[in-house]
Amino acid sequence: MRYHEPALVQEVVGLLEPAGRGEIMDGTVGGGGHAAALLDRYRECRILGVDRDPEALAASREALRPYGDRVRLVEARFDEAARTASANGPSLSGALLDLGVSTHQLDEDARGFSFRADAPLDMRMSQADAEAPTAADILNKASEDELRRVFREYGEVRRAARLAKAVTLLRGDRPFRVADDLVEAIAKAFRHRPTPSEKAQIFQALRIEVNRELESLEAALPRIRDALLPGGVLAIISYHSLEDRQVKRAFLDWSRKCVCPPELPICVCEGKADGTLLTRRVVRPGEAEVTRNPRTRSARLRGWRKAA
Numbered sequence: 001m002r003y004h005e006p007a008l009v010q011e012v013v014g015l016l017e018p019a020g021r022g023e024i025m026d027g028t029v030g031g032g033g034h035a036a037a038l039l040d041r042y043r044e045c046r047i048l049g050v051d052r053d054p055e056a057l058a059a060s061r062e063a064l065r066p067y068g069d070r071v072r073l074v075e076a077r078f079d080e081a082a083r084t085a086s087a088n089g090p091s092l093s094g095a096l097l098d099l100g101v102s103t104h105q106l107d108e109d110a111r112g113f114s115f116r117a118d119a120p121l122d123m124r125m126s127q128a129d130a131e132a133p134t135a136a137d138i139l140n141k142a143s144e145d146e147l148r149r150v151f152r153e154y155g156e157v158r159r160a161a162r163l164a165k166a167v168t169l170l171r172g173d174r175p176f177r178v179a180d181d182l183v184e185a186i187a188k189a190f191r192h193r194p195t196p197s198e199k200a201q202i203f204q205a206l207r208i209e210v211n212r213e214l215e216s217l218e219a220a221l222p223r224i225r226d227a228l229l230p231g232g233v234l235a236i237i238s239y240h241s242l243e244d245r246q247v248k249r250a251f252l253d254w255s256r257k258c259v260c261p262p263e264l265p266i267c268v269c270e271g272k273a274d275g276t277l278l279t280r281r282v283v284r285p286g287e288a289e290v291t292r293n294p295r296t297r298s299a300r301l302r303g304w305r306k307a308a
């Protein structure tokens, strides 16, 4: 079975056209699907493929082997890789982030992203840091307030307070260990067996907390901008409204002509924007793509180009 079916491939390849003759950082290389499409279309481009998950890197190493030394792979978080890339000045002609998790990660019970009954509540994309808390650690140790914040902010769960309370009550009897323990807490708080989409929302909220996903994106955005050469392009696919909001704000901010603080009476920055938006409106997959690959349903693509 294919490791991951990438979303919006033609749209991503189209946006990155101006980057096609240099090095493109694919910060979430996963199974290498987007990377291979870029390498096929732009014969002169090279890919710096980054992923924090060693299993993803092993899969992309295999998939991208035919491209030989046009591909370099690095195990890291994309915010760290972007810091390294920008350390000696701009070097990238383009960058791509396809956020979230891959189909392979979701489908493999042992990784703990799945809500199948016996799947362990782990959810770490990388086990490299043995000290990093798992989803079970968070459910067993976080305060009720903290849990409510995670469910409300990241999951937009309306009954977040009731769910946080149910978790703290249930963990008093028996620690949370597997997916079904959390499903039981949701059922108790909601007073019905949760629907698949309710489960997905809550599991996604925990995953975002476990992997500090919003923090990683926030740190990465300005570093990637700085690592881009003049005329370089950044394309980002997000699957969560908070991620998309961060991307939208950053791209708008970097495209404003005047960046002087509002308290200054006159413009002193000479009104030169850092770059321009390539997507005035967010790009979503069409009906045919969603039917073929339902996990692309929430994908939203935005692009930005650094001034030349």
Ligand SMILES: C[S@@+](CC[C@H](N)C(=O)[O-])C[C@H]1O[C@@H](n2cnc3c(N)ncnc32)[C@H](O)[C@@H]1O
Pocket (backbone or CB within 6 Å): 004, 005, 006, 027, 028, 029, 030, 031, 032, 033, 034, 035, 050, 051, 052, 053, 056, 076, 077, 078, 079, 098, 099, 100, 101, 102, 103, 125, 213, 216, 217
């Ligand atoms: C949706 S998949 C990308 C799939 C890829 N575009 C493809 O074509 O196969 C997301 C990947 O990003 C990785 N990832 C998520 N957050 C990351 C981060 N902060 N740093 C590095 N990799 C990350 C995950 O481990 C996963 O492999």
